[in-house]
Amino acid sequence: xxxxxxxxxxxxxxxxxxxxxxxxxxxxxxxxxxxxxxxxxxxxxxxxxxxxxxxxxxxxxxxxxxxxxxxxxxxxxxxxxxxxxxxxxxxxxxxxxxxxxxxxxxxxxxxxxxxxxxxxxxxxxxxxxxxxxxxxxxxxxxxxxxxxxxxxxxxxxxxxxxxxxxxxxxxxxxxxxxxxxxxxxxxxxxxxxxxxxxxxx
Numbered sequence: 576x577x578x579x580x581x582x583x584x585x586x587x588x589x590x591x592x593x594x595x596x597x598x599x600x601x602x603x604x605x606x607x608x609x610x611x612x613x614x615x616x617x618x619x620x621x622x623x624x625x626x627x628x629x630x631x632x633x634x635x636x637x638x639x640x641x642x643x644x645x646x647x648x649x650x651x652x653x654x655x656x657x658x659x660x661x662x663x664x665x666x667x668x669x670x671x672x673x674x675x676x677x678x679x680x681x682x683x684x685x686x687x688x689x690x691x692x693x694x695x696x697x698x699x700x701x702x703x704x705x706x707x708x709x710x711x712x713x714x715x716x717x718x719x720x721x722x723x724x725x726x727x728x729x730x731x732x733x734x735x736x737x738x739x740x741x742x743x744x745x746x747x748x749x750x751x752x753x754x755x756x757x758x759x760x761x762x763x764x765x766x767x768x769x770x771x772x773x774x775x776x
Contacts, residue, residue: 585618617731645709
């Protein structure tokens, strides 16, 4: 969706547009979520929007979208992905990768998955289809939503007129940070295994 359409939606429907677009974007429709959040921050900077209602609508929209995806996973799971995945730009390769991450890193994947385009649209479906309890899902998914929306909105606000450069840069940084975390965890696991073998455990 072009930037101009975002502006038209927000100008016409206000905070409700932020809520609806983020909810639909998290479910899987082609909405560049980071761009929308950073634009929201810029519109707060320019005085078009107020911070508190904009942030609340963004957070609730994200929370609603991730919850819908979780419920889809609980009810339909693999059948839903097979039937509708193509329409929501959900590829089987992404699903397989999320399954692998979820089996290795568990609930934390729900938190960090927001920062990886193509993953946040799938992770809640995988969590739901795996039978993860709602309480555990909510703790990790909603805390991730809070941090993700807050980070991009604040970035758009503080960057002001330079806001458009942030989403792409942040996505690149997120990939590097995730890679570093995975390497660090793998190194920690290897060290533990070697120590146990040395002790003869």
